[in-house]
Amino acid sequence: MRTGVYPGTFDPITLGHMDIIRRAAHLVDRLVIGVTTNPSKTPMFTVEERLEMVRRETAELPGDIRIVSFDSLLMDFAEREGASMIVRGLRAVADFEYEYQMAGMNQQLNADIETVFLMADVSLQPIASRLVKEIAIYGGDVSRFVTPAVAVEIRDRVDRIGRRGTGGQTV
Template sequence: MSERIGIYPGTFDPITLGHADIIRRGSKLVDRLIIGVTTNPSKNPMFTFEERCEMVRAEVDRLEIDHVEIVGFNALLMKFARKQGANVIIRGLRAVADFEYEYQMAGMNQQIDDEIETVFLMADVSLQPIASKLVKEIALFGGDISPFVSADVRDQVVARVEKIGRLGDY
């Protein structure tokens, strides 16, 4: 049997405890898991591409999983997956809205390359509400994000918010 190589793609801006849960669980399904940190033109990231790659690398090191690597990419996911020799795309689902979007993406990806399967992992129940976008919003309004991210990521987000300025005074 050939090596099972999985790709878990995302912008990870910032990486959350939900992402870490999918990485931990997804790594059990494959021989090698590549975390594909990507740029996304439709998003306005708080952190640079390099900062996000380093943040993900630090979180993966904290998980102590030896067959996970971080690779940045700026290409069509299926082309990136093919270049990496992947045969599985791993995606995390939080809610029905995620499923609708991911289902459509999986269908499009299958049209591009039907040899690469998409596997959906449901987020742990306690982590389902976590979204990077909401973490940033909470931080920008001065809220506590420690239930949603690791202490290191929290410190980086708080430092960035201090640099760019908080929103609101309530």
């Protein structure tokens, strides 16, 4: 059984993430979506909220898709899941430089697990969770970047934490 791991913070899950998930699910027998934390990012949603969000958004997709959280080295997580590949989405050249370096480091940790890069659909390439959150915090419409249910969750969260005026800190 070929198992692939698609790791990310998914804070929030975007249409770009969904595109990569749909396509990756066709490449493997089982796709494990690993929801993690990133110390360099400030999350809008808790890990539990993000897990639920990803579960809901992927529930109707075909294939064997599991959603789990992890807080370890990616390669340790991939080994635990029995993965033969790590799936990474690319939007732009800047993504490639970072991802290329990470793939090289991961290969040093375990050469038996390949990293596979999938280019995001052209119409979805500009979408980044960080930018979606920033647009929402400043009162913008994020409905073109996320599903309707996720857009509602973002609006509710922003309403709870309060929108920032110009010059305020962003998430």
